[in-house]
Every structure is written in structure tokens, then in C-alpha cells.
Amino acid sequence: MGTFNAPDPDKPGTFYNVIEKLDYLRELGINAIEIMPPTEFPGSRSWGYNPSHPFAIETDYGGANAFKQLIKEAHRHGIAVILDVVYNHFGPGDLDLWQFDGWQENDGGGIYFYNDWRAETPWGHNRPDYGRPQVRQYIRDNALMWLEEFRVDGLRADSISHIRNVHGSTDPSTDLPEGWDLMRWINEEIRACMPWKITIAEDLLGNEYITRPTDQEGQGFSTQWDAAFVYPVREALTTQHDADRDMPAVAAAIMQTYNGDAFQRVIYTESHDEVANGKSRVPEEIMPGAAHHWYPKKRATLGAALVLTSPGIPMLFQGQAMLADGFFSDDQPLNWNHAEKHSGLIHLYRDLISLRRNFSGITRGLSGQHTEVFHLNNEAKLIAFRRWDQGGPGDETIILANFADTTHEAYCIGLPAAGQWHVRFNSDWEGYDHEFGNFESFGAEATEGEYDAMPFHACFGLAPYSVLIISQ
Numbered sequence: 001m002g003t004f005n006a007p008d009p010d011k012p013g014t015f016y017n018v019i020e021k022l023d024y025l026r027e028l029g030i031n032a033i034e035i036m037p038p039t040e041f042p043g044s045r046s047w048g049y050n051p052s053h054p055f056a057i058e059t060d061y062g063g064a065n066a067f068k069q070l071i072k073e074a075h076r077h078g079i080a081v082i083l084d085v086v087y088n089h090f091g092p093g094d095l096d097l098w099q100f101d102g103w104q105e106n107d108g109g110g111i112y113f114y115n116d117w118r119a120e121t122p123w124g125h126n127r128p129d130y131g132r133p134q135v136r137q138y139i140r141d142n143a144l145m146w147l148e149e150f151r152v153d154g155l156r157a158d159s160i161s162h163i164r165n166v167h168g169s170t171d172p173s174t175d176l177p178e179g180w181d182l183m184r185w186i187n188e189e190i191r192a193c194m195p196w197k198i199t200i201a202e203d204l205l206g207n208e209y210i211t212r213p214t215d216q217e218g219q220g221f222s223t224q225w226d227a228a229f230v231y232p233v234r235e236a237l238t239t240q241h242d243a244d245r246d247m248p249a250v251a252a253a254i255m256q257t258y259n260g261d262a263f264q265r266v267i268y269t270e271s272h273d274e275v276a277n278g279k280s281r282v283p284e285e286i287m288p289g290a291a292h293h294w295y296p297k298k299r300a301t302l303g304a305a306l307v308l309t310s311p312g313i314p315m316l317f318q319g320q321a322m323l324a325d326g327f328f329s330d331d332q333p334l335n336w337n338h339a340e341k342h343s344g345l346i347h348l349y350r351d352l353i354s355l356r357r358n359f360s361g362i363t364r365g366l367s368g369q370h371t372e373v374f375h376l377n378n379e380a381k382l383i384a385f386r387r388w389d390q391g392g393p394g395d396e397t398i399i400l401a402n403f404a405d406t407t408h409e410a411y412c413i414g415l416p417a418a419g420q421w422h423v424r425f426n427s428d429w430e431g432y433d434h435e436f437g438n439f440e441s442f443g444a445e446a447t448e449g450e451y452d453a454m455p456f457h458a459c460f461g462l463a464p465y466s467v468l469i470i471s472q
Contacts, residue, residue, distance in 0.1 A: 001038050001061045002045055004318050006333035012044055013333065015066040022077045024339070028321060028346065029353030032080040034156055034200075036272060038067065039086075042093040045330045047272060049158060050123070051086050052094040054142050064150075071151055080153035082198065083146050087139050087183075088162040092124040112138075118166055118176065130163070131178040136185070143186050147197055154198035155190075157183065157221070160210070161203050170205060180219065187220030198222045200266060211264040223313055226265035228256045234269055237303045238285040242404040247378040250403070254310045254373055254385055262311035262369045269303040270317035272328055280327040281320070291325035292342075294435045298465035301348055301427050302401065305467035308352040309387065309399045311371045321349040348432040351425055355469055362424060362471050364389050365397035374452045375413050380404060382462075384413045384452070393419075393472035400460060400468045407438055410459035414452025420445050421458055421470050428463035438463035443470070 002012030005021050018033075025033065037048030044060040057064040071081045090097060090113075099110040108115030109126055112135050119125040128135045146152045161168035163179040183201075190197055191214070201210045201221040206228055212218020232249040239245050258264040268274070275281045280288070282303055283296030290296070300323065307314045318324075322338040323345055339346060355363045368389030375384035381404035388396040398421070400413060415421060422443040430437025444458035451457030460468055 001035060001048075001058070002330055003328075003333045005336070009333055012060050012330075014060075014062040015070040016062055019070055019073045022073055022079065025079060026077045028350050029357060029359075030079060030316075031357070032082055032153070033074065034082040034315070035084060037084045037086050037158070040094075047330055048084070049086055050091060050093060052091055053096070054086075054090065055145065068150060075151075080198075082154040082156055082200065083150075083152045084156045084158060085143060085146070086158045087128070087142075088159045089121040089123045089126045090128060091126050095126070098126075120166055121162055122168075127162075127166075130176060130182045136178075136182050139182065140186050140189060144189060147190065147194055154200060154222075156200040156202065158202055159204075160201050160219075160221075161205055168205075170207075183221075184214050184219050188214050191220065200224065206258075208258045211258050211261070223264050223266055224258065225271075226256065226258075226267055226312060229253045229265065229267040229310070229312065230269060230271070230274060233303060233306060234274065234282065234285075236403060237269065237282055237299045242381055242406075245381050245403050247376055247381055247383055247403065250306075251373045251376050251383060251385075254306070254383075255371060257311060257371075262371065263313055265312045266315050267307055267310055267312035268315040268317070269300075269307055270320050271315070272317065275317060276328040281317075281324055283323055284325050284327065292323060295465075297323065297345070297433060297435070298427075301345065301432070302403065302465050302467055304349060305352060305399075305425075305427055305469075306401060308356045309366055309397075309467075309469060310385075311369075311387065314356060316349070321346050342433075344432045344434070348427060348429075355425055362394050362422075363397045363469065364395040365391075365471070368395070374454065375400075380406065382408075382411065386416070392417075396471065398468075398470040400462060400470065402462050402464060402466050405464045407464055408460075408462040409439075411462050412451065412457055412459040414450070414454030415446045415456040415458055416454050417472065418446050418448065418456055419472055421472055423460065423468050423470055425469035426463075426466065427468075428466040436463075438466075441468060 005017040006013035038058050039051045040053035040056040041050050057067045074081050104110040105115040114129050121127050166174040199221045201224040203210050204227040209218050210224050211221050214220035232253045236245045236250050283291035283300045286296040319334045323342045356366050358364045365388035370388045373385040384400045386398050423441045426441050428436045441461040446456035446458045
């Protein structure tokens with residue numbers, strides 16, 4: 001909240017400042033915003049992951065009424081609001097719950113916290129006692145308050161691996177079964193009274209049980225952030241030499257699903273964690289100090305195209321569409337001058353989102369359940385995959401991605417059907433950037449003859465570090 005739109009750099013931005021940019025977000029094609037924790041924390045600037053008063057909205061952001069106004073205005077723009085909640089620890093600063101009645105053991109937090117080895121978290125020895133009924137009710141009531149009173153459309157639960165395990169690991173000796181049970185209970189409550197809401201887990205351990213229904217052995221989250229996508233894809237984008245790019249790892253990242261459901265994972269190349277903590281935004285990682293150079297632009301947009309065409313729920317970090325550089329910090333507002341400077345790249349993201357949401361009725365497969373990587377060329381660093389829902393024209397969609405600084409005048413791939421295949425998106429189009437435009441690629445007629453284990457094939461022109469989206 002404090003950095004997305006902060007007209008006065010000496011003050012954090014507010015909910016009202018976000019409202020000013022809702023038209024921009026709607027025109028870009030965004031249909032949901034996820035807000036990093038806006039509950040009261042010490043001081044006026046923070047990522048929000050040090051919540052001191054979990055039921056209170058940060059006054060420097062405008063307070064509770066301003067937050068409710070943002071939610072109403074976002075809904076009027078057709079944009080959902082997802083709230084990031086932190087239940088793996090409280091504080092550590094300005095925490096009124098700490099040693100609430102004066103009692104504690106081992107210099108711990110008192111009756112509402114663990115006071116033994118279970119108190120340890122990466123953020124201090126301040127884990128709530130998930131086995132105490134009052135604490136469970138407190139956290140459950142907090143989750144439902146955002147959904148019922150504030151009418152947010154979903155919750156993203158921060159680092160639930162540290163709710164179900166002391167060290168956020170898979171070591172059963174440090175499990176917290178009461179933590180697992182608490183989150184399961186909250187999801188059951190939400191499903192019972194508001195099944196249209198979405199709940200998102202940040203687990204990052206690839207645990208399929210997180211998104212399995214609670215009536216089975218699962219925890220009942222709708223979806224989870226997927227480390228199996230972001231790490232190999234970022235590695236492929238930021239690796240300096242083309243020869244070192246691991247295309248089988250990219251293929252595995254594309255094909256990853258949880259419980260066989262394409263949408264039980266959230267995929268991205270940038271998040272608050274991926275662009276800070278010693279790391280930077282993707283273009284900055286590619287060329288430090290020169291993030292607006294051709295190489296960072298090409299490879300960052302290559303990554304964006306992969307996010308918006310692969311199976312999963314695609315997520316962008318604030319400023320990504322306008323080629324924000326450097327790293328994320330809570331005292332450095334987003335530079336909106338980049339939106340004008342890189343308006344062509346914003347056009348690129350808008351076109352990608354339009355295809356992902358099938359606004360023109362020609363790429364329904366991008367929101368379908370089915371995916372197949374059918375062409376993998378690790379030597380030339382190319383990959384092609386197809387997405388489909390029911391199949392056929394207007395549905396089946398082919399994505400051809402070039403991860404090398406090499407131009408292909410006519411690169412051939414297999415196709416599942418005869419007829420004309422049209423290029424719906426070419427990330428190298430000069431309209432996106434004056435440095436782009438190696439050549440235009442309009443489409444091709446499929447030729448009969450098996451290729452890539454498919455009955456037809458065609459050849460397409462492909463620029464360096466570029467992506468084509470193709471359909472009938």
C-alpha cells in the first residue's frame with residue numbers, strides 16, 4: 001500500500017491513492033489485486049509482516065473506512081481484493097498481546113503464545129499457541145472478519161509452512177498438528193458460508209495436501225504459490241549465457257500441477273520476496289544498473305509471456321508491466337514515469353492478459369485444464385507447448401518460446417490440426433518497443449506430415465528471446 005502510488009515521497013501511499021490507479025489496472029486487464037498486510041505495525045513504513053494489532057487497519061494508509069472504500073471502488077471496476085494475512089507469528093514490536101496478563105515462562109510471550117521450543121520462528125520467538133481455544137477463535141474470527149465485514153474476496157495466508165511446522169520444514173519431529181488443524185478449520189468455515197471466496201497458501205514446499213479438500217486429508221486451500229515455477233523460470237531468464245539455460249527444467253515448471261488441477265497453483269516471476277532480500281527485479285538481475293537495455297526487456301517479457309500462458313493463476317508484482325528496476329523497498333515508491341516511458345511494454349502486458357482471459361474468443365485453451373510440452377530443443381533453447389480446454393479452433397492454443405539470442409526465419413513445430421494457424425501475439429512486435437521488431441510473424445498453413453508426434457506441422461518466424469501465441 002505504501003509504495004504502489006505515493007505522490008508525496010515523504011509519506012506512504014494510502015488506500016485512496018490506490019483508488020486513483022484503478023482505471024489503469026482495469027485497462028491493463030487486472031481482475032484481482034493482492035494487498036500485502038495492511039494491519040497496524042510499528043511506524044509508518046513496513047512490508048506489513050510484523051503485525052502488532054491484527055484487527056486494526058494501518059492508520060497511515062487511511063484506516064478502516066478508507067480500506068472499505070478501496071474495496072468498494074475495486075469491485076465497481078470489476079477487480080477483486082485479496083488480503084495477505086499473517087498468522088505464523090505476531091509482532092515482534094508494539095505487541096499488546098505479549099505477556100498479556102503478566103505471566104510467562106522462559107521469557108516467552110505468555111498465555112497466548114508458545115513458551116517453549118515451539119515459539120521459535122524466523123521472526124522471533126513469537127508464535128501464537130494454536131492449541132489454545134481462545135487463540136484459535138481469535139485467528140478464526142480475524143480471517144472471517146475480512147471476508148464478512150470488509151468483504152474482501154479472498155485471503156492469502158503468509159508462510160503456512162511455519163504454522164504447521166516449527167521450522168517450516170517437512171521434518172515430522174517439529175510438526176505442529178494443532179496449526180495444521182487451525183488452518184483446516186478456517187478453510188472449512190469459509191467453504192461452509194462463503195464458498196465463492198478464494199484462499200491462497202504460501203507454503204513453497206510443493207505439498208499437494210495443502211489444496212486437497214478438507215473432507216479428505218487436505219487443508220482445503222483453493223490454490224498455493226508455486227516455488228516449482230518461479231525458481232527454474234527465473235534461473236532460465238537471468239542466466240547470463242544461453243548455453244547454460246536449462247530447458248528441461250523450464251518444461252517441468254510449465255507442466256507442474258497440484259492434484260491434477262491447473263489452477264491449484266499461483267505462478268509468477270516477481271513477488272515481494274523475489275525482488276528483495278538481496279535479490280532484485282528480473283530485468284535488474286539480468287543486467288544490473290542497465291535494466292532498460294534490450295536484453296533485460298526481451299527476457300523479462302519472455303518471462304511474462306510464460307507466466308500468462310502456463311497453467312496456473314498468473315500473478316504480477318506492482319510495476320512489473322512498466323519495467324520497474326532495482327529492488328523492492330518499503331521506502332521507495334513506484335516510479336510512475338516508467339508507465340509513460342514504457343507504454344509499449346504495458347501494451348504488451350495488456351495484450352497478453354487479453355489473450356489469457358480470452359477476451360476475443362480465440363484462446364480459450366489458455367484457461368483450460370490441459371497442457372502438453374510437445375517440443376523441447378535444449379540445444380537451440382526453444383520450447384513449444386499447447387493449452388486446451390475442449391479443443392478445436394478458438395480453443396487449442398500453441399505457445400512457442402525462444403530462450404536464445406538467435407533469429408529463426410522459419411522454425412518448424414508440430415500442429416494438431418490442418419488449416420491456417422494465426423499468430424495472435426508476437427512479443428517482438430515493434431509496437432511494444434522501438435528496439436523490437438526483428439520481423440513480423442503472421443501465421444502459417446499447416447502441412448500434412450507427422451512432426452513432434454502430431455499429424456501436421458508448420459514453420460514460423462521467431463525473433464531472439466521472443467514468444468509467439470498461435471491459434472486457429
